[in-house]
Amino acid sequence: MAKAKSVFFCTECGNETPKWSGRCPACGAWNTIVEQTDKPVKSGRKPASARAVKPVPIMDIGTADEIRFSTGMGELDRVLGGGIVLGGVVLLSGEPGVGKSTMLLQLCGAISNQHTVLYITGEESVRQVKLRAARLKVPQDNIYLAAENDVDEICGLIEKEKPELVVIDSIQTMRCMDISSSSGTVSQVKESAARLLAVAKKQEIPMFIVGHVNKDGAIAGPKVMEHIVDTVLYFEGDKMLPYRILRAAKNRYGSTNELGMFDMTGQGLEEIENPSQMLLEGRPLGVSGNCVACTMEGSRPILSEIQALATKTNFPAPRRACSGYDYNRMNLLIAVLEKRAGYFFGNLDVYINIVSGITLRDTACDLAVCLSMVSSLLDCPVSDKLIAIGEVGLGGEVRSVPNLEQRLREAERIGFERAVVPKHSLAHLNAADYPGMKLVGAAYISDAIHALKSDRL
Numbered sequence: 001m002a003k004a005k006s007v008f009f010c011t012e013c014g015n016e017t018p019k020w021s022g023r024c025p026a027c028g029a030w031n032t033i034v035e036q037t038d039k040p041v042k043s044g045r046k047p048a049s050a051r052a053v054k055p056v057p058i059m060d061i062g063t064a065d066e067i068r069f070s071t072g073m074g075e076l077d078r079v080l081g082g083g084i085v086l087g088g089v090v091l092l093s094g095e096p097g098v099g100k101s102t103m104l105l106q107l108c109g110a111i112s113n114q115h116t117v118l119y120i121t122g123e124e125s126v127r128q129v130k131l132r133a134a135r136l137k138v139p140q141d142n143i144y145l146a147a148e149n150d151v152d153e154i155c156g157l158i159e160k161e162k163p164e165l166v167v168i169d170s171i172q173t174m175r176c177m178d179i180s181s182s183s184g185t186v187s188q189v190k191e192s193a194a195r196l197l198a199v200a201k202k203q204e205i206p207m208f209i210v211g212h213v214n215k216d217g218a219i220a221g222p223k224v225m226e227h228i229v230d231t232v233l234y235f236e237g238d239k240m241l242p243y244r245i246l247r248a249a250k251n252r253y254g255s256t257n258e259l260g261m262f263d264m265t266g267q268g269l270e271e272i273e274n275p276s277q278m279l280l281e282g283r284p285l286g287v288s289g290n291c292v293a294c295t296m297e298g299s300r301p302i303l304s305e306i307q308a309l310a311t312k313t314n315f316p317a318p319r320r321a322c323s324g325y326d327y328n329r330m331n332l333l334i335a336v337l338e339k340r341a342g343y344f345f346g347n348l349d350v351y352i353n354i355v356s357g358i359t360l361r362d363t364a365c366d367l368a369v370c371l372s373m374v375s376s377l378l379d380c381p382v383s384d385k386l387i388a389i390g391e392v393g394l395g396g397e398v399r400s401v402p403n404l405e406q407r408l409r410e411a412e413r414i415g416f417e418r419a420v421v422p423k424h425s426l427a428h429l430n431a432a433d434y435p436g437m438k439l440v441g442a443a444y445i446s447d448a449i450h451a452l453k454s455d456r457l
Contacts, residue, residue, distance in 0.1 A: 008033050009186040014225075016186075036181045068253075072110025075262060075271045076103070078300075079233065079246050081254015084165070087204040088253060089197050091171075091226065093211040094235030099244055099264055100210050102136065103235065104167050105129070106268050107208070109138030111165065116142045118163035122149045122173030136268040149183065151176050151192045155199045162203065168196060170210035171225070193225045226250065237264070238357050243278075244269065245358070258298035276303035276414055279356050285384045289376030292387045292416070293368035294407040295360050301403070301410040303387070305355040306365065308372035313349045324354030325369065326361070333370050333392060340396025341446045343374055364401035366392040367420065367448060374449055382452060385417040396445045400425045405433075412437045420448050 008017045010033055015026035023030050068083035077083050080090070094100050108117040121129055126145040133140060144163065148154055151174050158166055168174065172184040174192040181187050193209070200207040209229070226232050230252045237244035246260035261272040272278050280303055284290060289308045294301050306325075313319060322330050330352050337343045350373065354360050367390035375382050389407055390398040400422045401407075408419055412434050421429075423441030431439055442448035 006035055007187070008035050011186070014186050014190075036185055036187055069111070069115070071107050073107060073271060074273065075246065075260030076107065078298075079248050079251075079254075079258050079260045080231065081251055081258070084206045085230070085253045086206060087201050088231065089200050089207045089209065089229045090231040090233060091209050091211050091229045092233045092235060093213055094237075095213055098235050098237055099262070099269055100235055101132075101169055102264075102268055103246075103262075104169065104208055104210065105133055105138055106136060108143050108165070108167060109133070109136075109140070112139050112142040115164035116144070116161075117165045117167065118144050118146065118158065118161060119167045119169070120154055120157075121145065121147050121169050123170060138268075149173055149175050151195050155195055158199050158205065159203065163205065166200070166205055166207040168207065168209045170212060171196075172212050189225060193228060197228050241357050243272070243356060243358075255298055257296075259300065259302075276301070276410060279304050279358065280414065283355070286381050288379045288381045289372055291368040291372040291375065291382045292411075293360065293365035294387060294389055294411060295362040295365055296403050296407070299406075301407045302358075303410060303414060304358055304360060304365075306360075306368050306372045307353040307355060308369070308376045309351040309353075310345060310348045310373060310376040313347060318345070318347060319349040319351075321350075322352045324357065324359045325352045325365075329363075329366075330369070332394075333366060334373070336392055336394060336396055336445065337370060337373065340444070341374075341449060343377055343449075345373070345377070348377070362401075363391040364389055364407070366390065367398060367442075367445070370445055371420075371448060371452060375452075380453075383418065385415070386420065386452070387411045387416045387418070388420045388448065390420070390422045390442065390448070392445055398422045398442045398445060398448060404429070408434055408437065408439075420451055423447070 008020050010024040010027060010029065012029040012032045013024060013027040015024055017025065017033065020033050020035060024032050067086050070083045071077050092100050108119055111117065119129065126147050129145055146157060171189055171193055175183040175188055176191045176195065179187055179191060196207060196209065231248060232250040234247045234249055235244060236247065242264045244262040244264055246262065248256045248258060250256060261275045262269040263272055280292065283305050291306050292303055293306050294303050320327065320331060334345050334350060338345060352369065368388040370392055371382060371388050389401060389404065391401055393399055404421065404425055411419060416437060418438045418440060420440045420442055423443040426439060426441045429439065440451045442451060
């Protein structure tokens with residue numbers, strides 16, 4: 001009989017090492033290496049001569065049938081790339097309480113009128129899921145529940161019932177009985193995900209798997225679980241705020257740049273089809289330090305309010321702080337304003353806040369951030385009908401940005417009347433396409449500030 005093998009895994013990143021050490025050589029985390037003793041798994045594989053695996057010519061594989069179907073939730077379809085792919089495995093991750101189980105239960109209800117759904121719960125009883133479905137007013141036709149943790153039993157159930165969608169909640173509670181370690185360990189998560197993936201691909205049944213996150217926000221368990229699935233979704237949001245953001249970190253069947261937005265209400269998640277209007281609701285008018293920027297999330301332009309506050313410091317070193325914006329980028333823009341435009345912040349505390357908890361990573365927001373800081377420094381408000389779009393270089397130049405036409409159309413639709421854009425981009429724009437908006441070109445940051453001063457900021 002073969003001896004049980006001892007292996008060492010990092011609980012943070014899943015890296016395997018031959019011996020224990022205080023620090024993980026892969027991710028650098030301290031005191032995360034644990035020992036696990038796994039029994040050897042008996043292989044049921046047949047000899048090569050006895051297998052019935054035959055290759056199929058690629059030209060004989062038909063593609064006429066529709067390989068996608070809608071989830072019934074437009075925001076989720078956008079992030080997935082158009083809908084659910086047959087045989088696709090989606091890993092949905094997020095912090096506890098953000099709404100992962102709520103979203104999947106609503107998804108089951110949305111497609112239950114046309115497709116059968118099998119919901120496997122490892123954390124709750126079927127009665128608890130039933131109560132939550134009743135609270136969310138989820139249609140309950142064609143939805144089947146099962147409380148099970150044995151992966152082999154689940155795979156057998158899927159092959160027997162052949163549902164059109166499977167939900168696993170969650171992978172950390174699943175267990176392969178031929179592995180001696182407990183649920184949630186690296187070996188259990190890796191093997192459970194592999195077996196579920198094999199069933200989904202063989203039966204061409206789409207599957208959603210819920211995954212927990214660790215203290216750093218990454219998916220708990222081995223990285224191999226993220227590699228073998230087709231799509232990895234992150235459900236983000238502050239539990240103190242009602243808004244939730246769905247992003248794709250990996251998608252074999254669509255773009256990873258798309259973003260879906262939801263509003264958490266007492267009746268579950270509601271889609272936000274017009275995020276720009278939602279993010280700008282209730283913004284203060286006539287207050288200095290506020291400017292509106294436009295960021296692109298995939299093919300969707302989103303308008304966001306940027307707030308800046310420059311105030312006298314009481315400390316030897318001024319304080320800099322950001323919420324929803326890159327800290328190093330803010331320091332770079334402050335240096336450009338001081339060197340190229342003559343506005344000094346050396347003895348001032350500077351704070352940047354992106355309203356509603358959204359995070360801006362687009363460099364096209366640079367110009368709006370600069371104007372908001374100058375507005376706060378001079379205590380002169382930016383016009384409520386003005387939007388600034390452009391990237392700011394180290395020479396103080398305002399550089400062109402991609403998808404400028406889509407950004408301007410969105411700003412005009414919301415009701416903005418003036419737009420400060422890179423001067424170089426005016427040659428590629430037709431002013432007649434924006435009848436309700438005046439375009440102002442700025443070659444340097446000083447030109448943009450001068451244009452705002454002429455409009456009384």
